[in-house]
Amino acid sequence: MTGGDERSVTGRTLALLAAFTPDAPELTLSELARRAGVTLPTAHRRAAELVAWGALERTPEGRYHIGLRLWEVASLAPRGLGLREASMPFLEDLYEITRENVQLAVREGAEVVFVERIAGRAAVAVLTRVGGRFALHATGVGLVLLAYAPVEVQDRVLGSRLDRYTDKTVTDPVAVRTVLANVRTRGYAVSDGQVTLDALSVAAPIVDRTGEVVAAVSLVVHADHADPATLAPVVQAAARGISRAIGGPRKRPRMPYI
Amino acid sequence: MTGGDERSVTGRTLALLAAFTPDAPELTLSELARRAGVTLPTAHRRAAELVAWGALERTPEGRYHIGLRLWEVASLAPRGLGLREASMPFLEDLYEITRENVQLAVREGAEVVFVERIAGRAAVAVLTRVGGRFALHATGVGLVLLAYAPVEVQDRVLGSRLDRYTDKTVTDPVAVRTVLANVRTRGYAVSDGQVTLDALSVAAPIVDRTGEVVAAVSLVVHADHADPATLAPVVQAAARGISRAIGGPRKRPRMPYI
DNA sequence: ACCGAGTCTTTCACTGGCTGAAAACGCGGC
DNA sequence: GCCGCGTTTTCAGCCAGTGAAAGACTCGGT
Numbered sequence: 001m002t003g004g005d006e007r008s009v010t011g012r013t014l015a016l017l018a019a020f021t022p023d024a025p026e027l028t029l030s031e032l033a034r035r036a037g038v039t040l041p042t043a044h045r046r047a048a049e050l051v052a053w054g055a056l057e058r059t060p061e062g063r064y065h066i067g068l069r070l071w072e073v074a075s076l077a078p079r080g081l082g083l084r085e086a087s088m089p090f091l092e093d094l095y096e097i098t099r100e101n102v103q104l105a106v107r108e109g110a111e112v113v114f115v116e117r118i119a120g121r122a123a124v125a126v127l128t129r130v131g132g133r134f135a136l137h138a139t140g141v142g143l144v145l146l147a148y149a150p151v152e153v154q155d156r157v158l159g160s161r162l163d164r165y166t167d168k169t170v171t172d173p174v175a176v177r178t179v180l181a182n183v184r185t186r187g188y189a190v191s192d193g194q195v196t197l198d199a200l201s202v203a204a205p206i207v208d209r210t211g212e213v214v215a216a217v218s219l220v221v222h223a224d225h226a227d228p229a230t231l232a233p234v235v236q237a238a239a240r241g242i243s244r245a246i247g248g249p250r251k252r253p254r255m256p257y258i
Numbered sequence: 259m260t261g262g263d264e265r266s267v268t269g270r271t272l273a274l275l276a277a278f279t280p281d282a283p284e285l286t287l288s289e290l291a292r293r294a295g296v297t298l299p300t301a302h303r304r305a306a307e308l309v310a311w312g313a314l315e316r317t318p319e320g321r322y323h324i325g326l327r328l329w330e331v332a333s334l335a336p337r338g339l340g341l342r343e344a345s346m347p348f349l350e351d352l353y354e355i356t357r358e359n360v361q362l363a364v365r366e367g368a369e370v371v372f373v374e375r376i377a378g379r380a381a382v383a384v385l386t387r388v389g390g391r392f393a394l395h396a397t398g399v400g401l402v403l404l405a406y407a408p409v410e411v412q413d414r415v416l417g418s419r420l421d422r423y424t425d426k427t428v429t430d431p432v433a434v435r436t437v438l439a440n441v442r443t444r445g446y447a448v449s450d451g452q453v454t455l456d457a458l459s460v461a462a463p464i465v466d467r468t469g470e471v472v473a474a475v476s477l478v479v480h481a482d483h484a485d486p487a488t489l490a491p492v493v494q495a496a497a498r499g500i501s502r503a504i505g506g507p508r509k510r511p512r513m514p515y516i
Numbered sequence: 517a518c519c520g521a522g523t524c525t526t527t528c529a530c531t532g533g534c535t536g537a538a539a540a541c542g543c544g545g546c
Numbered sequence: 547g548c549c550g551c552g553t554t555t556t557c558a559g560c561c562a563g564t565g566a567a568a569g570a571c572t573c574g575g576t
Contacts, residue, residue, distance in 0.1 A: 008562070009267040009534070010307040017331050018311075025334045030552060039536060044554070049268040053276075062553080066335040068366050073275050074332030075389030076283045077324040085388065089379050096354065108326050121347050130343065131333030266533070267563065288523060297565060302525070304563095320524080 012038050013046050017055070017066075022132060026065040079106050083215055084116045086245040087206075090238045091118055094219060097234060101126055101220035103201075107145040110157050112136055115215070124199045124222045134195075137162050137176055138169055140203030141216040143189035147180040148205055148213035154180070168193040188236055189218075190228045198223050202231040204239035209247045217242065270296050271304050275313070275324075280390060284323045337364050341473055342374045344503040345464075348496045349376055352477060355492060359384050359478035361459075365403040368415050370394055373473070382457045382480045392453075395420050395434055396427055398461030399474040401447035405438040406463055406471035412438070426451040446494055447476075448486045456481050460489040462497035467505045475500065 019027060019035035027035065033043035047064055050056040054069025075081040087104050094102045095118045103126075104116040111133045119126070128134060136142040136149075136157050146154060158173040170176050183189040189203045203218035217239050219231055277285060277293035285293065291301035305322060308314040312327025333339040345362050352360045353376045361384075362374040369391045377384070386392060394400040394407075394415050404412060416431040428434050441447040446462045453459075461476035475497050477489055 008307060010271050010304060011311070012534095013268050013271065014308075014311045014313060017328075020331055020334050022334065025336065025340070028552080029554095040553080041536065041555085042534080045534080046268060049266060050272075053269070053272045055272060066332060066338075068335055068337045068364065068371060070275075070328070071332040071335040071338035072371060072389050072391075073278055074324060074329040076278050076280065077326055077329040078283065079326045080324075080329035081388055082283070088377070092353070092376065095350070106326065113326060113330060118350065119346070130339055131330050133330075270563095286523075287525095298524080299526085299565065300563080 009046075012036065012042060013050070016043060016046055016050065017070075020066055022129060026059070026063050028063050032064055079214070080115060083246065087116065087215075087217070087242045090241045090245070091116060091217070094118075094217070094234065094238045095120065098219055098221070098231075099123065100222075103128065103141060103203075103218045103220060104215060105139075105141040105145065105218070106215045107136065107149060107153075108133070110136060110153065110160070112139060112142045112145060114141075124220060125196070126199060126220055127195060135163055137171070138165055138191060138194045140189050140191040140201030140218040140220070143179060143183055143191060144203045144205050144216040144218075145213065146176075147183035147189065165195050166193055166197045168197065170194065186232075188232045189216075190232075192228075193223050200226040200228070202228050202235050204232070204236040206239050206246070207243045214246075215242070267304075270294065270300060271308070274301065274304055274308065275328075278324055280387060284317070284321050286321050290322055337472070338373060341504065345374065345473075345475070345500045348499045348503070349374060349475070352376075352475070352492065352496045353378065356477055356479070356489075357381065361386065361399060361461075361476045361478060362473060363397075363399040363403070363476070364473045365394065365407060365411075366391070368394060368411065368418070370397060370400045370403060372399075382478060383454070384457060384478055385453060393421055395429070396423055396449060396452045398447050398449040398459030398476040398478070401437060401441055401449060402461045402463050402474040402476075403471065405441035405447065423453050424451055424455050426455065428452065444490075446490045447474075448490075450486075451481050458484040458486070460486050460493050462490070462494040464497050464504070465501045472504075473500075 015036040015038065016032060019032050029043055029047065030040065032047060033040045036043060047056060051058055054067045056064050057067040058064055083106070084104065091102045091104060099120045101120060101123045102118040103114060105112045105114045112135070114128050114130055114132050114134070117128060117130050134142060136146040146157060158176055162171040162173070162176065164171050170179060187204065191201045193200065199220050200223040201218045201220040203216050205213040206215040206217060208214045217235060219235050221231070273294040273296060274290060277290050287301055287305065288298065290305060291298045294301060305314060309316055312325045314322050315325040316322055341364070342362065349360045349362060357378045359378060359381045360376040361372060363370045363372045370393070372386045372388055372390050372392070375386060375388050392400060394404040404415060416434055420429040420431070420434070422429050428437060446460060449459045451458065457478050458481040459476045459478040461474050463471040464473040464475060466472045475493060477493050479489070
């Protein structure tokens, strides 16, 4: 879960940060120590330094949570707010036209990370959260990112267990490969009820100047009054707009898998 | 600039993160070491660990930038994306009604930190950036946050140098105090051409359940076709909506300064 | 091809910041 | 008042981290 060497000071410090999750965004010192796998005095000392710097903040009751200072520097992540900033106008347009959920996501390892989400108040409920992760094989953005991912990644994802979220979730590796092939030929992905039965999403790839797929946009609508064929061009137009805004592409999306 | 003790390992590590700024979001190892004030081998070792964890990422050319993993955990900051998430629908509404710039900000020490910005494509240009900072005494959101800040903060800000951005910027401490008093009685702030001459902003306070002002929303419009008195109710309505969404208030905004 | 200027990476002996056990502190509940 | 739980501080030992220096690498210039 952490990735760093737990024995080093830096590793322990980062483990403290990693202890915070969407389910537990606020922790006591003891919880922090337990979750990070460090002793209590260590957690206390490291946390104190993080607080002094602004990476963590302390509530009046003494609980810890992620600090604004960390959020500030983290907002410099090119794949985070950088991408988001460039995409925002296009996502706005998508939202205004459709009044549905608009999502922007990138791939991190074998998962999707949602970078932005505009949720219509009346739109269909989605499970996702900005900064949250999800499996690649079910969502619209996930299918796009997987379709254009390096072959090693595809093999790794399709070789491991594919979770089932609804009856419609495609979990057979061979079937998923067919879906991915379709995504590549059509240039967009459709996920119909694969995450929640009432939601359908249409996603398209965003490419950088080298032609590599670096992100994906999607529109998530109610499954019943949805027509993927109509939505696709709109989503693709937004994706192309964003691609242009981030400097690319000089050539067409790269096809890592023939 | 850093705030942490440079002598400790954690301090040095955090200094590395602090080396990244909006003007320099991507650094070579040497630049990183220089900016963070650490020796080159130290920068190399610490950076390597940060990369292993995902706090930093390395470009193919060997340069460093903030990593997505850090962005993910940082997105758990309650005053960052937490607040943003709750505010988004209201900001959307504001944007759709007015088609102008919508801003959401909090106070961090003696400065404003912008948490969200929806920029109309045709709206007036603003200097601000999500994750960026600005002085408290000039912007609309800044005036609101300053007006409801603890007296110590007000004194500290008004006691130090107040930068002038345009001819209209109010830089006299006494004059600013009058402005702040007006903000508190009216319940909203107007900044007319104080940051850039062609922009006017109207801002209103967002309060939490204890009645404390924790954030501010503003609308930034062209100075010529602007009527603050008309805009104020709209902005205030959004501010109240957001306040309700984050759980508060049980009572009215607190007045720290009689 | 050779060379120097720059950057990045690795080595190595030393040292001082970090560590964990334990004790002291603070606070709400019975 | 006393107990139980979580937090904070102390202290001696030790190992992770450190800087200087050398080695590797990549450029442009000649």
